[in-house]
Amino acid sequence: MLQIKPILAALKRHKAGTVLIALQIALTLAIVCNALFIISQRLDRIHRPTGLVEDEIMAIQTRFVGTEENNAGPMIKADLAALRQLPGVQDVVAINSYPLRGGGWSTGVRTDVDAKDSKAHTTQYFADEHTLPTMGVRLLEGRNFRSDEIVEADPQAVPDPAAIIVSKALADKMYPDGHALGKALYIGDSKKPSTIIGIVERLEVPWNGTWSDSFYENSLIQPVQLTSAFTNYLIRAKPGQLADVVKTAPATLVKLNRMRVIPNDRGVRTFAEVREHAYKGDRGMAILMGVVCLVLLGITAAGIVGLTSFWVGQRRKQIGVRRALGATKHDILSYFLTENLLIGVAGVVIGALLAIAMNLWLVTQYEMARLSVPYVLVGVAALLLLGQGATLAPAMRASRVPPVEATRSV
Amino acid sequence: MFAYYLQLGLRSLRKNPLLTLLMVLAIGCGVAASMTTYSVFRATSNNPIPQKSSQLYVPQIDNWGPDSSKDNKGEPPNAMTYTDAINLMRDKRAKRQTALYPTAVSIVPADANMLPFRETSYGWYADAFGMFDIPFQYGHGWTAGEDESHASVAVIGKALNEKLFNGANSVGKNINLNGRDYRIVGVAEKWNPEPVFYDVTNTNGFDDPIQVFIPFTRAVELKTPTSGNNNCNHDPGKGWDEWIRSECVWLGFWAELPTKAEADAYRQYLNGYSAEQQRAGRFRWAPNTRLRNVVEWLDYQKVVPQEAKVSLMVSLGFLLICLVNTVGLLLAKFMRRSSEIGVRRALGATRREIYIQFLIEAAAIGLAGGVVGLLLTGLGVMGVSLVFEPDIAKLATLDVSLVLLTMLVAILATVLAAFYPTWRAAQVQPAWQLKSN
Numbered sequence A: 001m002l003q004i005k006p007i008l009a010a011l012k013r014h015k016a017g018t019v020l021i022a023l024q025i026a027l028t029l030a031i032v033c034n035a036l037f038i039i040s041q042r043l044d045r046i047h048r049p050t051g052l053v054e055d056e057i058m059a060i061q062t063r064f065v066g067t068e069e070n071n072a073g074p075m076i077k078a079d080l081a082a083l084r085q086l087p088g089v090q091d092v093v094a095i096n097s098y099p100l101r102g103g104g105w106s107t108g109v110r111t112d113v114d115a116k117d118s119k120a121h122t123t124q125y126f127a128d129e130h131t132l133p134t135m136g137v138r139l140l141e142g143r144n145f146r147s148d149e150i151v152e153a154d155p156q157a158v159p160d161p162a163a164i165i166v167s168k169a170l171a172d173k174m175y176p177d178g179h180a181l182g183k184a185l186y187i188g189d190s191k192k193p194s195t196i197i198g199i200v201e202r203l204e205v206p207w208n209g210t211w212s213d214s215f216y217e218n219s220l221i222q223p224v225q226l227t228s229a230f231t232n233y234l235i236r237a238k239p240g241q242l243a244d245v246v247k248t249a250p251a252t253l254v255k256l257n258r259m260r261v262i263p264n265d266r267g268v269r270t271f272a273e274v275r276e277h278a279y280k281g282d283r284g285m286a287i288l289m290g291v292v293c294l295v296l297l298g299i300t301a302a303g304i305v306g307l308t309s310f311w312v313g314q315r316r317k318q319i320g321v322r323r324a325l326g327a328t329k330h331d332i333l334s335y336f337l338t339e340n341l342l343i344g345v346a347g348v349v350i351g352a353l354l355a356i357a358m359n360l361w362l363v364t365q366y367e368m369a370r371l372s373v374p375y376v377l378v379g380v381a382a383l384l385l386l387g388q389g390a391t392l393a394p395a396m397r398a399s400r401v402p403p404v405e406a407t408r409s410v
Numbered sequence B: 001m002f003a004y005y006l007q008l009g010l011r012s013l014r015k016n017p018l019l020t021l022l023m024v025l026a027i028g029c030g031v032a033a034s035m036t037t038y039s040v041f042r043a044t045s046n047n048p049i050p051q052k053s054s055q056l057y058v059p060q061i062d063n064w065g066p067d068s069s070k071d072n073k074g075e076p077p078n079a080m081t082y083t084d085a086i087n088l089m090r091d092k093r094a095k096r097q098t099a100l101y102p103t104a105v106s107i108v109p110a111d112a113n114m115l116p117f118r119e120t121s122y123g124w125y126a127d128a129f130g131m132f133d134i135p136f137q138y139g140h141g142w143t144a145g146e147d148e149s150h151a152s153v154a155v156i157g158k159a160l161n162e163k164l165f166n167g168a169n170s171v172g173k174n175i176n177l178n179g180r181d182y183r184i185v186g187v188a189e190k191w192n193p194e195p196v197f198y199d200v201t202n203t204n205g206f207d208d209p210i211q212v213f214i215p216f217t218r219a220v221e222l223k224t225p226t227s228g229n230n231n232c233n234h235d236p237g238k239g240w241d242e243w244i245r246s247e248c249v250w251l252g253f254w255a256e257l258p259t260k261a262e263a264d265a266y267r268q269y270l271n272g273y274s275a276e277q278q279r280a281g282r283f284r285w286a287p288n289t290r291l292r293n294v295v296e297w298l299d300y301q302k303v304v305p306q307e308a309k310v311s312l313m314v315s316l317g318f319l320l321i322c323l324v325n326t327v328g329l330l331l332a333k334f335m336r337r338s339s340e341i342g343v344r345r346a347l348g349a350t351r352r353e354i355y356i357q358f359l360i361e362a363a364a365i366g367l368a369g370g371v372v373g374l375l376l377t378g379l380g381v382m383g384v385s386l387v388f389e390p391d392i393a394k395l396a397t398l399d400v401s402l403v404l405l406t407m408l409v410a411i412l413a414t415v416l417a418a419f420y421p422t423w424r425a426a427q428v429q430p431a432w433q434l435k436s437n
Helices: A004-012 A015-044 A074-087 A131-135 A168-174 A210-215 A242-256 A271-278 A278-313 A316-324 A329-364 A373-399 A404-405 B002-013 B017-044 B066-072 B084-092 B127-131 B144-148 B158-165 B197-204 B214-222 B238-243 B262-281 B296-302 B306-336 B339-348 B350-384 B400-426 B430-434
Strands: A056-064 A088-093 A105-111 A118-125 A139-142 A151-153 A163-167 A184-187 A194-200 A217-223 A224-226 A230-237 A269-271 B054-059 B095-104 B121-124 B136-139 B153-157 B174-178 B179-186 B213-214 B252-256 B287-291
Touching: A004 A015, A004 A329, A015 A278, A015 A329, A015 A373, A015 B306, A056 A242, A056 A271, A074 A088, A074 A230, A074 A242, A088 A131, A118 A168, A118 A210, A118 A224, A131 A230, A163 A184, A168 A194, A168 A217, A184 A217, A184 A271, A194 A217, A194 A404, A224 A373, A230 A242, A242 A269, A271 A278, A278 A316, A278 A329, A278 A373, A278 B017, A278 B306, A278 B350, A316 A329, A316 A404, A329 A373, B002 B017, B017 B306, B017 B350, B017 B400, B054 B262, B084 B095, B084 B238, B084 B252, B084 B262, B095 B127, B095 B197, B095 B214, B121 B214, B127 B252, B136 B158, B144 B214, B153 B158, B153 B174, B158 B179, B174 B213, B197 B252, B197 B296, B213 B214, B262 B287, B287 B296, B306 B350, B306 B400, B339 B350, B339 B400, B339 B430, B350 B400
Parallel strands: A118 A217, A151 A224, A163 A194, B121 B213, B153 B179
Antiparallel strands: A056 A230, A056 A269, A088 A230, A105 A118, A105 A184, A139 A194, A163 A217, A184 A194, B054 B252, B054 B287, B095 B121, B095 B252, B136 B179, B153 B213, B174 B179
8 A cells, every 4th residue: 555666756756855855854853852852951950859948948148248257257146046036937047058059168078088089079068056947958867966066167267077967969979888877077188087967868069050960969067157247048937928038037137237238139039039040041941942843843844834735736637647547535645645754754864863963962062961762762753743744734635636637738 | 137036026925925934934033043042152252352352361370280280181270379479460571460359348338328239349450450441431540559558449330430429520539348448549431341351260251340449459458358269279278368378279360461472471481480389399290381362261261151052053953954944945936937937938038047036036035034033033132031141141132233144144045045946947948848838
């Protein structure tokens, strides 16, 4: 029933059109595969959890003015006391950074005091015993800091802590046997051990760029209250009261001490806003690629419709002859659909190769992962279906050509 | 003849509105996508100071040694230590030179009802104003003498002057920074090079214009911390004094070297300086220095965002597909008129005239595609803030040159796409066409 031989013979007479359709399908496949892949990678990144109870948290960034740069300890204490008393506030912590904020501290850590190279890279959070309750991160093993373990320190003179809390990802990296609790870590080039007293389930680093992908869940919390004039407050509201706290908290701070700067653009944000800002680029890229894919598919479909219509118009007489000689409407329909399928298959084979080549090139040029096979298969299926769908309308028109056409104007 | 062919072309386009619409939309979409991404690419790969870009240089000195530089293709750190910056300033081997860093200062308004606020602020040397060709609205920069005396002077930007002094001449008045008074010596006109070449390391190339300039020497004396990056290969020790003596890199440095000979001499000087540090026992490795001018520096620092490059690539691929599509549709359109071509040829039209006729028709389609593309580019430029940071997105604008380029690309691309279909049309055998009708 498949009339492949006559189709090939006919296509030989329409080389240009055939090549154009195949080429277009190939290029579209190459771009759509890579675009889909970029979209899915960006979406994976966007949906990475931070470990925080994000819908109850907000952040305020503040800098005291007119004080010595690293001597703001008493002011931070006063701020914390005032914020913790606010109705609607569950807990507050003053911290150097937090997940998705974008800037922060990072260091290498070792398990062997004599090792020259660090075993893993991690971010450092400096905050007090309110950190875990405020963030809502889950403690898997061990305990939280006690208030008597917290020390105040100038950021340029941070003492090596005796006790630290680490994320599970870091614990597993440093002690793959799963027994990190109670063991020691050496931070930076320190010779003094810091004992792991607690392990939390998940805590992301402050960065979300590709460069931090290799350690994005490696975090350690040091029981240190920095006295820097620049600080961030993470505030956890009681359930349902975040909207009120967003208004009252900054007002309380300004009332307490107006010699401070809370920036207009990113000074006061709910965590939802923090997340939205952090992933704006990723989301935008995903949307852009999505739009490109849709428009491309549309244009390719339109091109196929256009060329197939032209062929149908050219071959009205031949169709009439075939119909007069006994071909059914269905035969004509399947002729055009098969023809498109043949061109489509040629197109997707070239396209799949192109897609892989393009991906390999992107891998060498930019920090991008290897394309996985399912994306190519999805792309192949989509384009073959698209081709068949686009051919359907002109092919239907062809099948309605009456046999009498054969007798006209020969 | 041109008008006649154009008329013929338009008539033929009207005869088949759906096909025409498809072509126009395809070209419009393709052109708009590539022009939108190009507008971002253009903004990010702009030369921010064309008149001087070959005279301003960033020196780099490897103070960390091969252990660190091997992870970075042997390149020295991107910033400089306080020790090296001060030594280079002292030696004064360039026509003009400056160390600089973004200072973390807040402005305390005299009006007690206004809350303190922050503006982008830098500490640098008196030379910088001349080196970077900073225009002044009132007054001028401070003097080298004021650098040496660590004077409490400041230059403010036009926007800040509007905010604090309603735009009046504020030279001689005071501004309170971090609780300390500084005497204003100048008000700079709007100075907003894009990308911000003078501090790529801390801004990735895009930031708000500087509104407060203070002497580097005064900022360091007051232990004003950097609001930019600080990178250390070892624990610097405790406190400010230890820190500025450490091997931590946190400063930018620029040297003005008007001729190539001077640049070469400066390179030798940098190597000599490094060798001297090696002899003194500070460096335990051979001199490893770099000297890059503005363009080389921006390129090395990869200021053009990765998004801009990837999306430009994708858009160009997109345009290519649109063109392939147009070739197919034009072929269908032109070949459908074989009999018309046959008649014209039989009546004496040469192949050349057929060429001209169909290329003009294609150009008309390109023109229409360009108009559609222009509208879509306008939409696209508004939408770039979806993908790029606002600092970068605001640079993408639809200006006259982009409008002209859009039209040009649309028409040129369509005419290019029309070559093959036109050639096929010109090959039509008149006798064959006449016979079969």
